[in-house]
Amino acid sequence: MVDSTPASPAPEEHAHDVIIVGGGLAGGLIALALHRHAPGCRFLVIEAGRTLGGHHRWSWFETDIPESERALMAGFHLNGWDEGYDITFPGLGRTLPTSYRSLASAEFHRALTEELPAERVLLETRAASLDAGGVTLADGTRMAAKRVIDCRPFRSSQHLAGGWQVFLGQHFKCETPHGLTRPVIMDASVAQIAPHGNGEAYRFVYVLPLSPDEVFIEDTYYADQPKMDAEVLKGRVAEYAIRNGWKGEVIDQEAGILPVISGGDFAAATAEVTIPGVALVGARGGFSHPLTSYTLPFAVDNALRIARLIARRPDLTGEELAAYCARRARRHWRATAYYRMLSRMLFEAAEPGKRVVVFEHFYALQGRLVERFYAGRSTWPDRLRILTGKPPVAIPRAIRALFSSGKPFKTETPA
Ligand SMILES: Cc1cc2nc3c(=O)[nH]c(=O)nc-3n(C[C@H](O)[C@H](O)[C@H](O)COP(=O)(O)OP(=O)(O)OC[C@H]3O[C@@H](n4cnc5c(N)ncnc54)[C@H](O)[C@@H]3O)c2cc1C
Numbered sequence: 001m002v003d004s005t006p007a008s009p010a011p012e013e014h015a016h017d018v019i020i021v022g023g024g025l026a027g028g029l030i031a032l033a034l035h036r037h038a039p040g041c042r043f044l045v046i047e048a049g050r051t052l053g054g055h056h057r058w059s060w061f062e063t064d065i066p067e068s069e070r071a072l073m074a075g076f077h078l079n080g081w082d083e084g085y086d087i088t089f090p091g092l093g094r095t096l097p098t099s100y101r102s103l104a105s106a107e108f109h110r111a112l113t114e115e116l117p118a119e120r121v122l123l124e125t126r127a128a129s130l131d132a133g134g135v136t137l138a139d140g141t142r143m144a145a146k147r148v149i150d151c152r153p154f155r156s157s158q159h160l161a162g163g164w165q166v167f168l169g170q171h172f173k174c175e176t177p178h179g180l181t182r183p184v185i186m187d188a189s190v191a192q193i194a195p196h197g198n199g200e201a202y203r204f205v206y207v208l209p210l211s212p213d214e215v216f217i218e219d220t221y222y223a224d225q226p227k228m229d230a231e232v233l234k235g236r237v238a239e240y241a242i243r244n245g246w247k248g249e250v251i252d253q254e255a256g257i258l259p260v261i262s263g264g265d266f267a268a269a270t271a272e273v274t275i276p277g278v279a280l281v282g283a284r285g286g287f288s289h290p291l292t293s294y295t296l297p298f299a300v301d302n303a304l305r306i307a308r309l310i311a312r313r314p315d316l317t318g319e320e321l322a323a324y325c326a327r328r329a330r331r332h333w334r335a336t337a338y339y340r341m342l343s344r345m346l347f348e349a350a351e352p353g354k355r356v357v358v359f360e361h362f363y364a365l366q367g368r369l370v371e372r373f374y375a376g377r378s379t380w381p382d383r384l385r386i387l388t389g390k391p392p393v394a395i396p397r398a399i400r401a402l403f404s405s406g407k408p409f410k411t412e413t414p415a
Helices: 025-037 067-073 105-115 230-243 266-273 296-312 318-335 337-349 352-363 367-374 380-387 395-403
Strands: 016-021 043-046 057-061 079-081 085-089 092-096 100-104 127-131 134-137 142-150 160-174 184-187 202-211 214-223 248-264
Touching (some): 016 025, 016 134, 025 043, 025 067, 025 105, 057 105, 057 296, 067 296, 079 202, 085 352, 127 142, 142 318, 160 202, 160 230, 160 337, 202 352, 214 248, 230 248, 248 266, 266 318, 296 318, 318 337, 367 380
Parallel strands (some): 016 142
Antiparallel strands (some): 057 100, 079 100, 085 092, 127 134, 184 202
16 A cells, blocks of 8 residues: 655654754853763854854852862863952941852863864854754854754843843953952942942942952942943953052953843743743753852753763754753742842832942851752741841832832833
8 A cells, every 4th residue: 555645744854963052151061061071972062253152250159069070160261269258248248268260261262162072062153043854054054963052152032020130340460469368258348339320229349359469359230230331340340450559450351231120020021032942941941040140050960961861862862952941940940939039129129329338248147058048948947037037128128029010121122
């Protein structure tokens, strides 16, 4: 008997086991983890920019990453401080004991391009569209893959609520040693004023002594609007350097406007960026700390889990990988609900000029509690402890914030 059913189209030949679109922090770390933990995996990372990692400096507390996962970062030349860090508030100054680490994106690019085989990295190449079977590049080239992972940047959504963290940092080469030995994670003794037109905001300066005569100074504020006046921020950084007696030239600069998420409909926000059968991770996939906007510890964890899963299950389909990442993202959203509530306290319960007291109250707490907070692993006693004591905000406003669904993001294009 002749089979009259039309032949189904031949499946695309998979030249790649995995294509990672976006060679930023999340995509670069997945490539590294696959290279180390999934031998034989034919992966390719496609990055639109000229380098992996863009132009950033990523920092984290050593305890943000579980010991079992720290080896992934061990090949990078990091800046590290093991004598703790300082915080300064109008009514509080403290040294906390946790070790701190920092990685410059130039080093991220150098180490990755040295360790990964050249054929596994495609730079200056933009993906125009992604689907479950592969990627189509901007020049029309089709690249088939068994699994596709979307690591493109975070995209804001009307379904998310919250505010913004706006910052500009400059790397100074000083004429003489600056004398600082520990990072200053928050110097909130500065004026609590955002640049003009942006109202008052929680503002602090962040300082990293990168070498005896190099210092990185960043001016940061939490604001309702995603607006930055770079010239004002540069002026503030310069003023801070002068105030501390540090003279020198600026040799590098970074700036960012990051979301501080206080609520929203995660399923609806994720649906806007989800492509069926394509795994979604990184900041775009929701893997960030709602209050600090940091993603590094979650990027390390995801990279290792994805690589080990693929090594264990060479038959894993792209759809299964996508479903695995989506489940992890939902779990992450649920696990970080408490931090979104704190974001609401910051943006809704506290008057903008008084947001500083919310942080001052927090930093007066026990060092280990602060560590667990940054790692996104606060225990229930920690959570209660953060909310007890003399309230830093008016109680009726705090209660309203507790039950609020958050203020929708103001999503104007950053200036
Ligand atoms: C200046 C700055 C400093 C930060 N500091 C810290 C910090 O200290 N600690 C911390 O944990 N977090 C920090 N963050 C927040 C967060 O960790 C970073 O934004 C992090 O880089 C997010 O990683 P990601 O891989 O999800 O996205 P990204 O690093 O933004 O990577 C996305 C990549 O996708 C590429 N891309 C986009 N479209 C395409 C396309 N069509 N085809 C191919 N490639 C494409 C982009 O060029 C980019 O390289 C910082 C953010 C900024 C902006």
